[in-house]
Structure formats: structure tokens, C-alpha cells
Amino acid sequence: MDRESRIPKALAALPAPVRWLALPLALTCTVVVLVGSWGPGDADIEVPQPSGRAADYCRALAAALPQELLGHPREDPSPASPYVAAWGDSPRTVLRCGIDRPEELDGEHAKDLSPTVDDLTWWSQKLSDGGYRFVATMRAAYVEVTSPPGVYGSPLDPAAALTPLVKANIPG
Incomplete structure (x- = not known):
């Protein structure tokens, strides 16, 4: 050949x-x-895996979330999940519903600042990058909102804006 x-x-x-x-x-x-x-991917966002009623509450919250949060368009991570939502691109605000109870709530950080917005308490934690992590406590499912540094006038702004939706969809 x-x-x-x-x-x-x-x-x-x-x-x-x-x-x-x-x-x-x-x-x-x-x-x-x-x-x-x-691409850069969203490997850094851990997708919660709630079960039972917590999963139902989180899906209801996901359906109620806005397409814009404080002037930032919703740009959910890939792959899509009813338990994770994001607004903005880089840096961005991330909501995760159905997370496990943060271990820090039992440790030395348990008494960290926990602002209350409209009778919903958000336990807060300052992150190493300068942003903040807020976790809605005393709810049937834990909801976490991560606020990036320098994007909002107050790092609590995104959690405060989402408070009515969390209260309406996740019972205390």
C-alpha cells in the first residue's frame, strides 16, 4: 500500500x-x-443537597427570587440548581439554600454580630477576601448569602433585601 x-x-x-x-x-x-x-467555572460554589421539607422550602424560595438584586442582574452558576442563585458577575452575591448548620455557630464565632432585619436574624462572618457571609438562623432551612467586598454600601444590603422572601418561603 x-x-x-x-x-x-x-x-x-x-x-x-x-x-x-x-x-x-x-x-x-x-x-x-x-x-x-x-471557563473559570463555578467549582468554588458548593451546591447544598437539602432533603425533605427543607428542599421544598428552598425550591419555593428559588421560584420567588428576583431577576435583579440591588441593580445586579441574576446570573446563576452552572450547572443550574434550585438551591443556588447569584447576582452580578465578578465579584458576585451568592445565595445558597439548604446548607448544613454552620459549625461556627457552636464555636467561638457563635457570639459574632448577628444583625436582625424585620425579625429575621442573620448570623454574620467576615471572610478572608473582605466579603461577608450571612446565614439566616432559626428557620426550617438555613439560607446563606455571601456578600462580596466593596460592592454594596453595607455588606448586609443583599441579605436585608432578600429578608422578606426568606421569611415568606422558609418558616421559622
Whole structure:
């Protein structure tokens, strides 16, 4: 079997230099498409897995969440989950519903600042990046709102804006 008979007819019609570049070019394009589709991803957002009534409450909350929060459009992470919502792009505000009870509520941080908005208590924790984590306590499902640094006048603003929806969908 000679070399020319091993080349597909579509490629055999092309000049030799073009044939030599066809495979490396196709591989390069494939790698670029794959790497581009991976993007930065949302691997840093852990998706809660609530069960029973907590899952039902979280799905009801998800259906009630706004498409815009304090001027930032809703841009949920991928893959989509009824237990996670996000607004803005980078940095962004993230809501997670049905999280496990934070261990910090039993430790030295249990007495950290816990602001109350419309009779809903949000336990707060300052994060290493300068943002804040707020967890709605005394509810049938724990709801966490992460507020990025420097985006709002007060880091509590997103949690405060979501308070009526949390109260309406997750009983205390």
C-alpha cells in the first residue's frame, strides 16, 4: 500500500503543505474550544443537597427570587440548581439554600454580630477576601448569602433585601 492511497480523497486534493497542517490545526482548534468552554467555572460554589421539607422550602424560595438584586442582574452558576442563585458577575452575591448548620455557630464565632432585619436574624462572618457571609438562623432551612467586598454600601444590603422572601418561603 503506497503512501498516497492512505490519504483520504478530500485531503489528497489539497497541496502537500496544507495537508501537513490540517491535523495540527484541527487539534489546536479542538483544544481551544474545549478550554474555552471550561471557563473559570463555578467549582468554588458548593451546591447544598437539602432533603425533605427543607428542599421544598428552598425550591419555593428559588421560584420567588428576583431577576435583579440591588441593580445586579441574576446570573446563576452552572450547572443550574434550585438551591443556588447569584447576582452580578465578578465579584458576585451568592445565595445558597439548604446548607448544613454552620459549625461556627457552636464555636467561638457563635457570639459574632448577628444583625436582625424585620425579625429575621442573620448570623454574620467576615471572610478572608473582605466579603461577608450571612446565614439566616432559626428557620426550617438555613439560607446563606455571601456578600462580596466593596460592592454594596453595607455588606448586609443583599441579605436585608432578600429578608422578606426568606421569611415568606422558609418558616421559622
